[in-house]
Amino acid sequence: MADLDTKAPACLAPISSDDAANMDIGVLGQQPGMQIYTQITYCYAVPDGNSRRRAHIVSTLQNGLARLAAAFPWLAGRVAYVEDDAAAAAAAAEGSGRYRFRPLAATPRLVVKDLATVAPALTMDALRQADFPFRLLDEAVVAPRRTLPGNPDEAHLASTDTPVLLVQAGFVPGGLLLTFAAHHATMDMAGEGEVIRWLHKACRGEPFTDEELAAGNCDRRHVVPLLAADDGDPAQYIPEQLVPVVSNHDASPSDTPTENWEVRAPAPCSWVYFAFSRTSLDAIKVAATATLPPTASFVSTNDALTAFLWQAVLRARRPRLVAHNNATTTVSSTLARAVDVRACLGIPASYPALVQTMTIHTTTVDDVCTAPLGDLAARLRAALAPAHLRQRTRALATFLDRGPHAQRDVRLSFVGPVDPAAGGLMLSSWTAVPGYALDFGLGLGPAEAVRRPAFVPAVESLGYLMPTAADGSVAAGLCLRDADVARMRADETFTALARFVG
Template identity: 25%
Template sequence: MTANSRDLHLSILDQTMLRQYVRNLLIFPFPDPSHTEAATNALRTGFSATLHQFPFLAGTIKQSDSPSTRLSLQYPEHIPPELVSRIFNSDFDLAANLIFHYDTLREGGMPPSRLPSDVFCPKVLRSHPGLDDPCAEGITSFAKGYPIPVIAAQANFIPGGLILSVYTHHSVVDGTGIARLYQVWSGHIRSHNCDEETPDSQHPSSMSPTPTQNNYTDPSLARRTIDTFATPPSFAECPEVRIPGTSASVPALRSTPYNLSAKVIVFTESKISSLSATLSAITNKRISAFIVLAAMLWSHITRARGPLLAEHDIQKTTLGIAIDHRKNLGPAITHSYLGNCATGLTTSLPLSTILSPLTITAESLAPVAVNISQSLSSVDLDWLKARISYFSRTPNSSALSLDLDIRNGPDLFITSWMHMGADYEWGIPGTMESGDGKSRRGGVPTAIRKPHWASEGSIIVLPRQKIGSHDFEVSVCLEEAEMGKVVESLRREMWVERIIDA
């Protein structure tokens, strides 16, 4: 960065977050290539306007040279068009490659197994000198000393379709922030299409707020506000946190190496909604669709592991859950805040609770669902303050993790991308018609996927449209034989609509 740059304060939660890119692929039909130039211009113009609204997104992150390992973020005071073009570009390498034909991908359920990182990683991040992985996968150590972009995006044109790759660093933006980012970006595109007054990308000063302008708000203020919630040291226990160097609490389930299997499991909307209502009636608690999915998968996976768990005399299983604290922070955090407001919690059950029932029914799922519900309900502002305080006095807090044994162990971790913008109408020229000539609502994505990646024990509820009746898609990665048992039991009990290779 030049002398005309600013620093964004990264909050305690930002500093503690996993240092990796959140990698999204937004997939649209694009049957008529004659719209290519218009689509590219709309995406770039909308992206430029978004960067000017949130200028820190145009910045770079690096790690401090001091032993603290704190991250710092610098962003330009003004955002010239050449910077926009560097972090957003269009790619036509696949435009004639029938292996990636949109119709073939759609018929296969948009399988992540056919969306590899080495193909869809934005070019600005490929083999970046500051990254450990050539395709921006996994944790960023920052050991190489080069600053890396906060965000990178690329429009990949494929036969009959458009795949928008968006890689956003989790140290700066969380899942809810990404949803807000998509909302803003898509809104600017719609404004551009309607010839409404939009910022002039050729004259960046018209979009760059300065401290003298009335509408300028320092983007560091909200992040500093989060830091004020660090209460004076009370040394409250944070039992869900594992400090670096702590060994696994249970023996490994199986000898290594072994194969992993990743699937997108598609649950029928009507059955999940019905089970949610049934469990709510049985337990006299509100059991959401998310809790149903978490309880269902926790139960099925644990039962598939039953013999191995018994062989190693393991008596309990633990589920880690990512939670968003915006509702607890209240008016301190506005709707436009993109930064990290998420942490994780853990909840455990004795194996007998899951394994004792002969079959999985609403009655056998009820105690599992209640356990998850009560754990989520126990989180309030005081709970969060204790964690922020603990993180603030922990050197290298990014090395902290949840107290889980996920890899080759009995535990699982679940996060939800369910509300990550699947309903937003992008209005990208050429995406508002399907291949059969039928119009589509506002050019919403057909699907949002993560590039192919195997992370054992991880569960992601994928983005889902709220308008209309849409099934629930959940990405799961397990040991290969274990996955086979889970898929077999889910199919036998007719919970699933489809299984997609991930």
């Protein structure tokens, strides 16, 4: 077998503006489950009673979006599923097409709303006093597009209305809620953060660097290197993410917008934030480091916080799981953790496409609850070994590149065997995403908060770590059953270091 660890990724091949507006979105974006939108909201204080200031904000954003689209035309486009003409001519199997960019407009869509008319109680002061909770940040109000397709209030949207990027400037008394919604198949959150940073530069009239232009406008098809023929079946490297196909009548990729994201919660669930101060994060890191196994010498704060949350969620669920199963010694718990793999593949951090994989960790509920924090964090860290991530990512890319017709007996599950109603947890960290320092040349200073809005239907066991604030604090957003949240709020081990926001 060829050495999987020494293959360098293809260089970022520059392409013309016309080609960039019609290019392939990239191999990892070909997953049907990624046809959703990722939202993030930047909250700014704005003095009341100044219509000229509002006009300045809107014009600055409009001009910035125009500069952004001039440099990166695909950002003003849409996502389309395009059948392979050659394959169709040869009567190839269904699913032979690819998701590609297609032109849509001259600039990304900017929605301007006076939110005081639709949500009178939503004010900057109310948000500030409550610490910017999910309950005040409803996607239906603050975002230009819902996360998941199929909501009745978006039934009027055409199937071709799939813009790459939308921006909403929502004005509330005393503030601006600037929300970005990016098509997840075209960029992960690291990529979206880079695009948002580019808009910050564009609004300020700053030029893009040669590296940014090269990373943004390049042939995405071959950036993630595939396995060689003698590397074997890609399925052997990602067995946790492949599940048997139970029907031969599955919808084609163009008709299957989501996969794991359409899970309806079987019990009342809510989106809630828990806040972790810099002091609390340091304490969690110290506790994890003090309980590392002999085989480990380092875990990051992110590893430790992820393990801390995994344990807290499972402790809250344990009484319910015991009641249903008599014991939790054999009940499995799977954590699916999203990982940015640019660095281990030699891809520039400024490359904005979807370049993430999942590390899948399965053990028992009892093990999660009773293991030393450092031991659990060390397991998470071990899965981030560059050679391991390169192998898994290249296998995932190869599996996707071959198309659904290549392996009809299995399909890809991005999060693996997660059971959201039992021991499952899906977590994505946005802590490194540019956030509070961005001002977009609006004259408002830094953002007071950066949050993900709440979305429906509730996806139980899904969680996000928000961008790190200027004071080093991090907000963790989780979608959990209300009963589990109540138990977490009563868990003294957890609340000694976490503050409930809601």
